[in-house]
Amino acid sequence: MFKTVEWQEGAVRLIDQSKLPSEVIYINCADVKSVAEAIKSLRVRGAPAIGITAAYGVALAANHISADSFEAFYSDLLVQCEVLAATRPTAVNLFWAIERMKAKTRSLRAKPLPELRAALVKEADAILAEDIAMNYKIGAFGAELIPSGAGVLTHCNAGALATGGYGTALGVIRSAWEKHHNLTIFADETRPVLQGARLTAWELQQDDIPVTLITDNMAGFFMKKGEIQACVVGSDRIAGNGDVANKIGTYSVAILARAHGIPFYVAAPSSTIDFDIDSGEDIPIERRDPSEVSTIGGKTIAPKGIQIANPAFDVTPAELVTRIITEKGVFIPSEIRSSR
Ligand code: MRU
Secondary structure, eight states: OOOSEEEETTEEEEEOTTTTTTOOOEEEEOSHHHHHHHHHTTSSOSHHHHHHHHHHHHHHHHHHOOOSSHHHHHHHHHHHHHHHHTSOSSOHHHHHHHHHHHHHHHHTTTSOHHHHHHHHHHHHHHHHHHHHHHHHHHHHHHHTTSOTTOEEEEOSOOSGGGSSSSOSHHHHHHHHHHHHSOOEEEEEOOTTTTHIIIIIHHHHHHTTOOEEEEOGGGHHHHHHTTOOOEEEEOOSEEETTSOEEEETTHHHHHHHHHHTTOOEEEEOOGGGEETTOSSGGGSOOOBOOTHHHHEETTEEOSOTTOOOOOBOEEEEOGGGOSEEEETTEEEOGGGGGGGO
16 A cells, blocks of 8 residues: 655655546655645645644654754744745645644753654654544444445545545545445546646555446536535635635536435544634635646647636535534534644
């Protein structure tokens, strides 16, 4: 089984998701600059995986800073944290993980530098281990919601590749598959970056879980034919009112699900909930390079000079979400604050 992110011999080791599925290669990031580049260019992506990687990035920074006092050390560390925080704006797990690493650093201010550095690697290891444990719990809670024989649609990749392991939405699908072995799993290809086609299809295939790949515009067709009984997606940030930011196209799936009377579930760990914001309106939406839209697999598919828009995420209002599944249980979206 592949490892999405890990600490190896003083570096952050990642499976390069930008190369999947045609090449399975690992990269070693030996400094904060290369960790930030990996996050920005989607070598590692998916909200929890971005958070874990950033946590290791902070540990990496600490390993390279030598200072005479804690104050000097911490002020250098904050500069490196800013580099990591500036990579992608939407997934709150990134900021959550950086804040946790900063808090750990402050709590160890009296310790000698070697001890502090080792403790930061341990803290990032803990974030990774906790994430995997949360995903198994999410999987178990979510599997209860998937009926035997169901067709299940997912969008983007909220799997092992997007997390420390097992996945959130794919954790639910994996758990449900272990229980029933008779599901039909549909993966939206997820234009423009094709996380569904390149990543979800690949990782389910690695696990011998049968998956049917469809283009994004086919979801309504299969819903109308009665072949989909549940939708399960992940999230990059959940607002206090239960609004959910996730990969662009998620909102359209939720609307289609509502029109066909199909439950729409969101699976996410509590590190994805932003209790500081009241509404999805306040979630910053990343705008990515137009070339992601004008090309597919390096081939240009649009006229030169055409105007292009490329929002990477959208917000699904809480009223379209049937339930939010976290490691703490299953919540009505408007009551997600009670999960704190
Ligand atoms: O741009 P990406 O690939 O980082 O977007 C990923 C998603 O939108 C996922 O669905 C989300 O992060 C949840 S991952 C468990």
